[in-house]
Each structure stands twice: as C-alpha cells, then as structure tokens.
Amino acid sequence: MYRESLILIISFFAVSFAGCRGTGDAVTFAVGGAPNEIEFWEKLVNEFTRQTGIKVIILRQPTDTDQRRQGLVISLKAGKSDPDVFLMDVAWVAQFGASEWLEPLDDYIKKENLNLDDFFNIVNLVDRYKDRLIALPVYIDAGILYYRKDLLKKYGYSEPPETWGEFVDCALKIQKSMRKIKPNFYGFLWQGAQYEGLVCNWLEFAASNGGGIILKEGKIKLNLPSNVKALQFMFDLIHTYKISPPNTFTEMKEEEVRISFQRGDALFERNWPYAWALHQSEDSYVKGKVDIAPLPHFASGKSVSTLGGWHIGISKYSDAKSKAFKFLKFVVSYTTQKKLALKLGWNPGRKDVYNDQEVLERLPHLAKLKSVFENALPRPNLPYYTQISQVLQHYINAALSGKLTPEVALSRAEKEAQNVIKRYERK
Amino acid sequence: MEYHTFSELRESYAFILPLMIFILIFVLLPVLGTFINSFFRDISFMQRKFILFENYKQLFNDSDFYGAIRFTILFILVSVPLEIILGLIFALILNEAVPFRGFLRACVLLPWAIPSAISGRLWELIFNYNYGLANFLCIKLGISTGPINWLGSSLGAFLGIVIADVWKTTPFVTIILLAGLSSIPIELYSQAKVDGSNFLQRFHKVTMPLLKPVLIVALLFRTIDALRIFDLVYVLTHGGPGGATTSLSLYSYRYFLAGDFGYGSAISVVLFVIAFILSVVYIKLGRFAELGT
Known part of the structure; x- marks a missing residue:
C-alpha cells in the first residue's frame, strides 16, 4: 500500500511537470485584444513565418488591460523564457524597464539599421530607461x-x-x-x-x-x-x-x-x-x-491630450532574442504599420506612415491626429x-x-x- | 481506547500522505513564502532587501488599508448573516414535503453554479444606469421618475455588492443546512409533538441544537469566503466610487500588479491572520473537538 501511494505521487508530479517543456527555437509572442485583433496578429505571424522561416507561437491573452499585465508580471517575475516578445501599455513600460525585465534594444537596432527618426519623439520620452532603449511604439493613442x-x-x-x-x-x-x-x-x-x-x-x-x-x-x-x-x-x-x-x-x-x-x-x-x-x-x-x-x-x-498606446519589447529571459528582434522589427516595419492602420484602424507608432498617400486617402482623419500625437503628454515616466x-x-x-x-x-x-x-x- | 497495530498505522498514514503532500505544496509553502516575503522589500524594480517590519509599519499608517479593512469587515457583517438567515429559511422550506421539491431545490442551486465573475457582470447589467433592469422596473412601476445611479454612492455600491453576493451564495448555505436538517431523526419531532410542543418550540429545542454544528460550518465557510471577496468587487465596482468598495484582496492585488510583492504580501498576511483568528473562534464555538467523541 505504501509503495502504491508513492508511485501515485511520483506519477502525479511527472505528469504535472511534463507540461512545462520549452518552446524550442520558436518565438513566443504574447498578445491580447478583441477577436478581430487576434485574427490580424495571426495573419501577420503567418506572413512573417513565410518570409523568414521563423516560427512564431501566439500566446493569447485576455482583452482586459489589467489581466494582460498580470499574465506578463507572473512570467517575468518567475524569469520564464516565454513569452519572448510582448506588447505593453505605455503606462507599464517604465516599471518593466526598471525591473530589468526588458532586453536593451540599442545593439540590435544598430546591427539591423533601424532608423529611430521614423518614429514619433515619444520613443525618447517613454521607451528609454537609463538611456537604454527598451521598447518601440506599435501604435499610439491620445485623447x-x-x-x-x-x-x-x-x-x-x-x-x-x-x-x-x-x-x-x-x-x-x-x-x-x-x-x-x-x-x-x-x-x-x-x-x-x-x-x-x-x-x-x-x-x-x-x-x-x-x-x-x-x-x-x-x-x-x-x-x-x-x-x-x-x-x-x-x-x-x-x-x-x-x-x-x-x-x-x-x-x-x-x-x-x-x-x-x-x-x-x-x-x-x-x-x-x-x-x-x-x-x-x-x-x-x-x-x-x-x-x-x-x-x-x-x-x-x-x-x-494624454499619451496612450502600446509598445513592443523583448523579455530579458527570452531564449530566442535575436529571432524575437527580427519579429519586433517586422511589427514596427513600414509595411506592417501601414497594415495596422488600414486593417485595424490603429494609429501607427511610425511617423512616416502618416504621409502615405493610400493611408491618407482611406483614413483622412490621420492627418489631423499626427500633430495631436506629436504633442501628446505622457503620464509620469516612473517605475x-x-x-x-x-x-x-x-x-x-x-x-x-x-x-x-x-x-x-x-x-x-x-x-x-x-x-x-x-x-x-x-x- | 483502541489499539492499532504498526502496519495498520502505517497504512492509514499512507492513505493520507498524498493529501498531506498536496496541502504542503499548494497551501503551506505558499503561505510560508508570503510570510517570509512580507519581511522583505520585494519590489520588482528595486534591490531586494530584508526590512523586517517596515512593510507592516507602513501598512498601519496607510489610510487606504484601513478603508479596505473597514469595507471587508462591514461586508462580512452584513452579507453573512443575511445569507445564513435566508439560507436557513430556504432549507427549512425545502426540507418539508412541498410540491415540486426536486425542481425547487435545483432552482435554488442555480445562482451558486454561475461563476462569480459572470454573476458580477450580470448584476452590473442589472444596475446599469442607461439600460439596466433595475432602472427599467423602477421607472415602469412608477417608483422613480428618472434613472437612478445605483452604484454611484458609497452606500449604493456597498449594497449592490451585498445583494449580488447574497444572491449568489445563499444557495450554498441552503445546501449545507439542508444536509444538516435531513440528518435530524424524524422521531425526535414526533416525540416533541407528542409532548405537546408547537412549531417554534420544536425549532428552538430540536432543530437548532442539532443543526448547530452544521450552522457553524456554514458560517465558517461563508465568513472566510466573504473575507477574501475579490471577483465580485473587481467586476461590479472596481473598488469605487472613490475607493469605497476596495476589499483587502483587491487592495493586495493592486500592489502585486504594480510589482510591489513585499507590500502585497504584508496585506495578504493580515488577511490570513484575520481568517485564522475567525476560524479558531468558530471552531471553539462549534466545539468540533467534542464531536469526535
């Protein structure tokens, strides 16, 4: 009897821990939102895999902002290797940055020749922690x-x-x-x-x-x-x-x-x-x-107008950082940002998209928004x-x-x- | 006194061992971890540091913390007695040979089967200012001329949460008490009737004393559960208006979200201590130790 119960216990734990396998060399991307947003990201991820051969697994989060944050805090506090890359509300970027949960992006940016001048100036206001770049804007909000x-x-x-x-x-x-x-x-x-x-x-x-x-x-x-x-x-x-x-x-x-x-x-x-x-x-x-x-x-x-919006960053604990950066770069690229505007009606974090003829024709209100975004007031950038x-x-x-x-x-x-x-x- | 052989003893321990390990890993260790953590400055963006009672010192100077305690205790004091009284009434009715008893018992259980977060949304819709059922009825029945902002005052929000909670958990009390009632031998009632007692006397002298242990169990469960109230508040009022309905667990959760795990732990420890003291009081009241003999 004693032995049987021991076997039971051991098998119980064996089964429980079997679920904790790593995700190998795929990039895991945590994102939440309304069903149409998730659908958009799924399409985008497939497109990315077709272009680069890098597999991306979407870890689906709830729509509620607090719950999205909760999911990330648990993983990052535990130092888990997943998710590799995720979206953050602008109001948490400072906390995540100061907690050293985010991989500095400066070296990657230099290596991959990303021009920060293409983005709104908010990059310098909210995406830096102690002079290191830790995130990039995916889309911008302002009242x-x-x-x-x-x-x-x-x-x-x-x-x-x-x-x-x-x-x-x-x-x-x-x-x-x-x-x-x-x-x-x-x-x-x-x-x-x-x-x-x-x-x-x-x-x-x-x-x-x-x-x-x-x-x-x-x-x-x-x-x-x-x-x-x-x-x-x-x-x-x-x-x-x-x-x-x-x-x-x-x-x-x-x-x-x-x-x-x-x-x-x-x-x-x-x-x-x-x-x-x-x-x-x-x-x-x-x-x-x-x-x-x-x-x-x-x-x-x-x-x-108060500045809002979501930013993308890479986990310090990621086991696929350079691949994750390739995905990040893809998300903030001109093509993707334009799609974001046309398909979801979101406001790109890239300034240059606001001069795009096709975008302006279909979303004429973006012309008005550009100056609002340029002058938007960030909330205090404190952890x-x-x-x-x-x-x-x-x-x-x-x-x-x-x-x-x-x-x-x-x-x-x-x-x-x-x-x-x-x-x-x-x- | 019975004597057990060694192998018998070993076997009985083997049976409870898995449960003990389960409790150790999923209950005792986290509680212990929270205790230890509450003595640290455990903030995601700062160096971890042992600070002994610093978190508690700050806690006892924190007016929002007292606000959360006040709300939580008031909530227990109002909602638990209501649930017990209503639950007792329902249990007494359903224990009689009323028509459609099975159907009625299933109906009473229904609110309990709905997850709190969902029943919270349900009540949110009922209390909604623009298209809520409560305002619709009040205006249709002529009780008020315009819509009422039910959750707009501290008292209104408090009562809204109490109503939603009573609606949801009275069935739980009903079920427990019903089980207690059905275990009371029918002969006792017949005998009491022979002795010429009326309904109230039978309730007072037979039902209540025999129901007491079960009643204490229901009280204990409800009190501890009410102490931890989170989901209903989170969905229905988000702790507002002006922080009036922020419960202890919601307050602790907010610190956790913000990355201040040490302070959040200290709040949880206070919650644990209150729950522990209440449990001891109830167990003493119920004299569970004597039940075994």
Whole structure:
C-alpha cells in the first residue's frame, strides 16, 4: 500500500511537470485584444513565418488591460523564457524597464539599421530607461474630441468650441433642445470611472489649465489652484451644468462612452482614436455625422491630450532574442504599420506612415491626429507610476462623486502620492 | 481506547500522505513564502532587501488599508448573516414535503453554479444606469421618475455588492443546512409533538441544537469566503466610487500588479491572520473537538 501511494505521487508530479517543456527555437509572442485583433496578429505571424522561416507561437491573452499585465508580471517575475516578445501599455513600460525585465534594444537596432527618426519623439520620452532603449511604439493613442458635426451645424456653429467656457454654453444649448426629442441626450461623455482612464482624462483637463502632475526632485505637487479648478470643472460637468450623465464617475469607461455616443445619445465625446473606425461602421447611427478636433482648453491654457498606446519589447529571459528582434522589427516595419492602420484602424507608432498617400486617402482623419500625437503628454515616466495612479484614481473619483471637495481630494492625494514616492525612491 | 497495530498505522498514514503532500505544496509553502516575503522589500524594480517590519509599519499608517479593512469587515457583517438567515429559511422550506421539491431545490442551486465573475457582470447589467433592469422596473412601476445611479454612492455600491453576493451564495448555505436538517431523526419531532410542543418550540429545542454544528460550518465557510471577496468587487465596482468598495484582496492585488510583492504580501498576511483568528473562534464555538467523541 505504501509503495502504491508513492508511485501515485511520483506519477502525479511527472505528469504535472511534463507540461512545462520549452518552446524550442520558436518565438513566443504574447498578445491580447478583441477577436478581430487576434485574427490580424495571426495573419501577420503567418506572413512573417513565410518570409523568414521563423516560427512564431501566439500566446493569447485576455482583452482586459489589467489581466494582460498580470499574465506578463507572473512570467517575468518567475524569469520564464516565454513569452519572448510582448506588447505593453505605455503606462507599464517604465516599471518593466526598471525591473530589468526588458532586453536593451540599442545593439540590435544598430546591427539591423533601424532608423529611430521614423518614429514619433515619444520613443525618447517613454521607451528609454537609463538611456537604454527598451521598447518601440506599435501604435499610439491620445485623447481627442469627437463631435456631431450635423448637430453643430444645425444649431449654427461652424466650428467646435475651443475653450471649456464656450464648450459648456454650446453643449447646454444643444442638450436643452435635443432633450425635447431625446430625453436621455447628454452634451458631453468622458471617462470618469475609478480606473486608469480617469487619470488620463483628469490630466487633460488639468494640463489644459496649465496644471498637471508636477514632479521635482522627489517632491510631487498636485494641490495647485489650476488643478483644483480643473477638478471642480469636471465635477460641475456632472453635477452643476449636468451636461455629463450622473453615471460618469461609476460606469463610464471607453466602451460605455463610445457605445452611448454611437447610439446618438450625445453631442461631444472624449475618447481615444480607436472609436473613429467604429463610429464610421455600417450599423453606427452617427456614421458620417462625426468629426474630430483637439480637446478644448481653459481660457488661459492650451489643448492637451494624454499619451496612450502600446509598445513592443523583448523579455530579458527570452531564449530566442535575436529571432524575437527580427519579429519586433517586422511589427514596427513600414509595411506592417501601414497594415495596422488600414486593417485595424490603429494609429501607427511610425511617423512616416502618416504621409502615405493610400493611408491618407482611406483614413483622412490621420492627418489631423499626427500633430495631436506629436504633442501628446505622457503620464509620469516612473517605475511606480501605477501606485501614484491608484492614489489619483481614488481621490479624483471621490471628488467627482461629491464625497470630497476638489481641494481636500487633491491635498490628500498629494500627501499620499508623496508617501508613495518616499517609499520607492529609497535606495 | 483502541489499539492499532504498526502496519495498520502505517497504512492509514499512507492513505493520507498524498493529501498531506498536496496541502504542503499548494497551501503551506505558499503561505510560508508570503510570510517570509512580507519581511522583505520585494519590489520588482528595486534591490531586494530584508526590512523586517517596515512593510507592516507602513501598512498601519496607510489610510487606504484601513478603508479596505473597514469595507471587508462591514461586508462580512452584513452579507453573512443575511445569507445564513435566508439560507436557513430556504432549507427549512425545502426540507418539508412541498410540491415540486426536486425542481425547487435545483432552482435554488442555480445562482451558486454561475461563476462569480459572470454573476458580477450580470448584476452590473442589472444596475446599469442607461439600460439596466433595475432602472427599467423602477421607472415602469412608477417608483422613480428618472434613472437612478445605483452604484454611484458609497452606500449604493456597498449594497449592490451585498445583494449580488447574497444572491449568489445563499444557495450554498441552503445546501449545507439542508444536509444538516435531513440528518435530524424524524422521531425526535414526533416525540416533541407528542409532548405537546408547537412549531417554534420544536425549532428552538430540536432543530437548532442539532443543526448547530452544521450552522457553524456554514458560517465558517461563508465568513472566510466573504473575507477574501475579490471577483465580485473587481467586476461590479472596481473598488469605487472613490475607493469605497476596495476589499483587502483587491487592495493586495493592486500592489502585486504594480510589482510591489513585499507590500502585497504584508496585506495578504493580515488577511490570513484575520481568517485564522475567525476560524479558531468558530471552531471553539462549534466545539468540533467534542464531536469526535
């Protein structure tokens, strides 16, 4: 009996560990997203294998950003050789880089003659850690204003408003009129739920008033008059002017905002460029009725968009680094980036694609986006940005819900963010 | 006292050995690892360093941590009693010879069979501001004139999570109590009736004392489970509004995502200690040691 149970145990472990074989000389690529995105990557990988003979295995991740990150953190923390290459949200690049989970790309770039000037300048802002290049942009995001050009025209506006003051007047006027036909019509939809997107939205409001996150020599400043005013304005949009719905701070994330706007329930929408292609799809109510513009700003400031997007990097623990780099180079190549724009409607991380005739003909809005991307504001490029963001999400959301006044919320956020810095800046 | 021969003893140990090894590898070692890790500065982008109680010191100065504890404990205090009371009522009904008993028992089980993440999405849709069922009904029935932002206030979000959890886990309590009820000999009730007792007296003097051990088991399971609440909060409110529904495990998870494994471990250790103390209290209450004799 004793022996039998021992055999059982041993065979149990033999079976469990048999699953942990390496993937040989194939490159493993971790990527997630909507089904059409996965389909795109599968086609792309096949194309790559046809050209180079290098096999690529896609490790499919969920769509949810946090879960994609979780999968990568587990593999990298454990020092696993897979995945070899993966996509990262711009907000984690600093953490991954500072954790030394990413292979520096400088030598490969030199060897393979990749010209970094073809990319947006964000390469120098977010893809470097301690002067070493650790990632390259696959596609870029920045917050933009979508508006109903048909409604603006109908109510006598030739251009979308440029300052928040004009914006509120315009939205109030049209909302009041539209409510007679559509009782659930709102002037302006944006992302206010407690998550990363809220920080991006807040940063745009605050920076368009000359504020933002001020970091200097280990000191963080958030409780500035310009930030308080911007946060008060966000609160007012929901509770005073009531041009943004009451569920803004509970439910409104990208998709909720996009779907609502697409059903024709709003005049203005703040969203990422991905919404453009969907708004123009066949079953969209607003097809042909939408246009884009830079986000409005406060009278004394200028328009600001938060930088988003996904970047590609190679794992430090990869067992197929040079092959992985070949794949990386393929993903950021002109041809692939053009496909990315034409097939998925994504905005290439390469600047030169924005001058492509075919791309501009089919996606004329990209011409407008190029300058928005060039000036997009990155979130603080810190390895512990996530913790700062958690603090911000919590307190900004509390202010939007009316639990705290903007001033109290920002002063508490500043104090806690300072504690975060104190903790992670120690040697 | 019985005596066992050596070979008998060896054989019985051989039977439990696989389970013990399983528990050692998948339960004890990770718990131990978390304990050890909580004494380190284990941050993915910093040098690993032994810092003894530094993580805990910071934890006890962290107002969000107290917020998470407050939410988690309030959640247990409200949701577990509700589940036990409702579960007991359902179990008592289903234990009687009601018509369609088999069908009803299956129906009651249904919410329990749905994974929490999915029932979280379900309730998210019910509470949705624009097209949720709750608002649809309220407006149709004339309870409110316009849509209500159910999850918009701290209290609303808290109650939303409690309702979703009670809906999901009451069946679990029902099943456990039903098993307990069916093990009570019917003769006891007949005898009590002969003695002239009414329903309440029988419930109080027969059902409750005999159901107590099972009730404690249900309480124990539910309390520990409620203590770890994660999926429902993650899906339904993401910890909002303004951090009002951030549970301890969600809080720990966020540090893990951000690469601060040491601090996350310290939070998990606190969670473990609370769970441990609660278990000991319940086991003492249930006097499980006496059950064996």
